[in-house]
Amino acid sequence: MSITYQLSIIAEDDPYPKYKWLRDNDPAHYSERENVWVLTRYEDVSNAFRDWKTWSSNRRGNLLNDMPERVGKTLGTMDPPDHAFARGLVNKAFTPKTVADLHTKVKSLAASLSSAARAKGTIEFVADISAPFNAAILGAMFGVPDEDFIRLRHWLDDFFLREEAQPGEETKQQIAMRHLRNYLDELVEKRLAQGEDDLLTAMIRAEEDGRHLSREQVVVTTMTFLVAGFESTNNLFTNLTHALARHPNLYRQVKANTDLIGAFVEEGMRWDAAAQGFVRTPSHDVTLHGKVIPEDSQVLLHIGSANRDERQFENADVFDIRRDTKRHLGMGQGIHFCVGAPLGRNMAYTLFEELLGVSENWQIDLAQATRVTTPNFRGFSRLPLRLA
Numbered sequence: 001m002s003i004t005y006q007l008s009i010i011a012e013d014d015p016y017p018k019y020k021w022l023r024d025n026d027p028a029h030y031s032e033r034e035n036v037w038v039l040t041r042y043e044d045v046s047n048a049f050r051d052w053k054t055w056s057s058n059r060r061g062n063l064l065n066d067m068p069e070r071v072g073k074t075l076g077t078m079d080p081p082d083h084a085f086a087r088g089l090v091n092k093a094f095t096p097k098t099v100a101d102l103h104t105k106v107k108s109l110a111a112s113l114s115s116a117a118r119a120k121g122t123i124e125f126v127a128d129i130s131a132p133f134n135a136a137i138l139g140a141m142f143g144v145p146d147e148d149f150i151r152l153r154h155w156l157d158d159f160f161l162r163e164e165a166q167p168g169e170e171t172k173q174q175i176a177m178r179h180l181r182n183y184l185d186e187l188v189e190k191r192l193a194q195g196e197d198d199l200l201t202a203m204i205r206a207e208e209d210g211r212h213l214s215r216e217q218v219v220v221t222t223m224t225f226l227v228a229g230f231e232s233t234n235n236l237f238t239n240l241t242h243a244l245a246r247h248p249n250l251y252r253q254v255k256a257n258t259d260l261i262g263a264f265v266e267e268g269m270r271w272d273a274a275a276q277g278f279v280r281t282p283s284h285d286v287t288l289h290g291k292v293i294p295e296d297s298q299v300l301l302h303i304g305s306a307n308r309d310e311r312q313f314e315n316a317d318v319f320d321i322r323r324d325t326k327r328h329l330g331m332g333q334g335i336h337f338c339v340g341a342p343l344g345r346n347m348a349y350t351l352f353e354e355l356l357g358v359s360e361n362w363q364i365d366l367a368q369a370t371r372v373t374t375p376n377f378r379g380f381s382r383l384p385l386r387l388a
């Protein structure tokens with residue numbers, strides 16, 4: 001077997017044997033077809049995440065074939081000192097209290113969506129649970145009304161597509177970005193005129209040594225939060241649902257002892273990472289495993305593979321909720337570590353606690369399921385689920 005990395009591998013039912021081949025045989029892989037270097041070993045991925053001076057997020061962005069109009073404007077596509085300034089202000093606005101304040105809403109929504117699902121019996125997990133749950137929570141955080149959020153949803157979905165641009169035509173992701181930007185620009189205008197008790201207002205007001213985020217930064221940062229929050233959580237939730245349905249013993253174990261939910265979510269993030277990889281760009285030539293990765297090339301730090309590296313995790317292919325998962329890279333590492341991690345975790349713990357509480361067993365219909373096809377994320381855009 002010899003593997004050339006293709007962006008579509010991410011949407012295969014089981015891409016993990018291919019990642020293993022790359023780790024063992026070509027850990028600094030260059031895919032000419034996709035014009036991307038791929039680092040698949042834990043140690044290399046982790047070192048790169050922690051060394052932003054060598055591995056820049058700002059030169060070409062952090063998504064595969066990132067859009068030039070995003071680069072340098074979103075948190076994920078900045079390097080220090082700009083990143084430190086923006087992240088510091090975002091941290092001031094998005095605090096542990098933000099998550100704590102949202103918890104009552106998270107809990108009541110998780111409970112009502114779960115009992116509605118139980119009453120229905122057979123549901124489509126994304127449309128019936130994940131999308132309304134994420135929309136309501138992220139909407140509440142930013143003061144976006146639920147009905148607007150559902151309207152924004154298809155732009156959020158399109159945002160991560162990476163279509164080739166046709167001459168003279170906008171791609172779907174450019175159209176999505178334009179609509180989201182216009183919508184958020186109007187919302188910022190309203191909050192500037194009259195503040196509310198929401199994250200948008202908190203970001204507008206956050207200040208460091210007399211400096212604020214610019215209006216453009218507030219709009220683009222909010223956009224990143226919405227797309228990052230909406231897509232990542234959906235992918236995490238669908239992967240966790242899939243993992244539970246595929247491992248009936250695990251389902252019984254976690255249901256019998258809900259104290260295990262935290263461990264289940266963490267091991268789920270390791271075992272089948274929702275964010276499978278982010279891009280970095282070397283600020284100078286880097287020699288790794290006998291190859292020279294040229295300055296300014298696009299390099300994918302493969303989280304999905306690193307999390308299954310047996311050099312780091314014993315029996316890495318086994319879903320084992322008893323293992324020590326502290327070092328998994330499912331939420332990144334270093335200065336760009338996921339800013340939404342406390343919220344994402346809180347939502348996942350609460351949702352699965354409620355869902356497990358209302359059902360005895362689950363079956364998913366994989367034949368009718370559809371996988372997400374964006375090149376950085378792995379999960380389902382449609383997942384039929386029967387609760388009994």
Ligand code: HEM
Nearest residue numbers: 062075076228229232233275278331332336338339340344
């Ligand atoms: C629950 C599932 C989630 C997963 C698996 C996830 C994963 C990640 C990962 C791997 C990164 C690092 C990106 C990089 O290094 O280039 C990241 C960054 C980020 N995430 Fe999340 N995320 C999740 C939820 C959220 C939520 C709920 C929000 C917002 C409410 C969010 C907002 C962000 C932002 C703004 C960044 C950029 C941080 C920076 O560059 O300083 N994420 N996320």
